[in-house]
Amino acid sequence: MKVTIFEDEIHNAERLTQLLRQCRADIEIVGVIASVAEGLQWMKEEHPADLMFMDIQLSDGNCFEMFNQAQVVTPIIFTTAYDGFALQAFKVNSIDYLMKPIDQKELQQALDKFEQFRPAQPYRLDIAGIAEEFLRRDHARFIGRLNNQLIYVKAKDIAWLQFTKGVTWAVTFEGQRLPLDYSLDQMEKLLDRHQFFRINRQYIVQIDGIKKIMTYYNSRFILQLEPAAGEDVIISRERVNDFKNWLEGRLPSGA
Secondary structure (H helix, E strand, C coil): EEEEEECCCCCHHHHHHHHHHCCCCCCCCEEEECCCCHHHHHHHHCCCEEEEEECEECEEECCCHHHCCCCCCCEEEEEEECCCCCCCHHHHHHEEEECCCCCCHHHHHHHHHHHCCCCCCCCCCCHHHHHHHHHHHHHEECCCCHHHHEEEEHHHHHEEEEECCCEEEEEEECCCCEEEEHHHHHHHCCCCCCCCCCCCCCCCEEEHHHHEEEEEECCCEEEECCCCCCCCCCEEHHHHHHHHHHHHHCCCCCC
């Protein structure tokens, strides 16, 4: 089986190569592509490959940029370190996706899935559906009012949200504190649940807004957020198990 790897981190490419050869002795790595520009050139030259492993973020942009200029005729297994990249869309519209760091058992399952898929009808990738979902989640915006001015904040810039004194506040990674025209319940439904988690009645946190997780009495956790919240941020006892699952990338069914 001939495989092309799209990955801009050398150690990640080397690890994936090693895991692939452990899974199947007949795998031949025919190319390692680090950038969108290199990938476009590779596709134009029509190098033979049975399967591509493609990281979402390459050195000079995201992989979706390639599909605007080149037709995809080779099955793809996406790889990503970012939960927010519309994982359900990847599951539906590609062979499979793998979260980094890649687990050998999950890699083997993805290869088995590819083998089952290969005899079927010609490969068609709904890249438009994946890209649309990716862009929608990554660039979702929420509006509010501050000093008689309309303001907005992108979901990807929000470190955490707090509901206090009748107002939902979004705190950005740069330390801005912005009032939003949404309840915390509404925000919970609108935000990407792979990235954001509601820890109690007052707070929703973004995975990258958590600086430290400490044990607390009565089987609870207390979070240190960045930027700092200025008060104890405690995960309610009934949410602890769901929080642990969320940290591991596992969501409740229907989420």
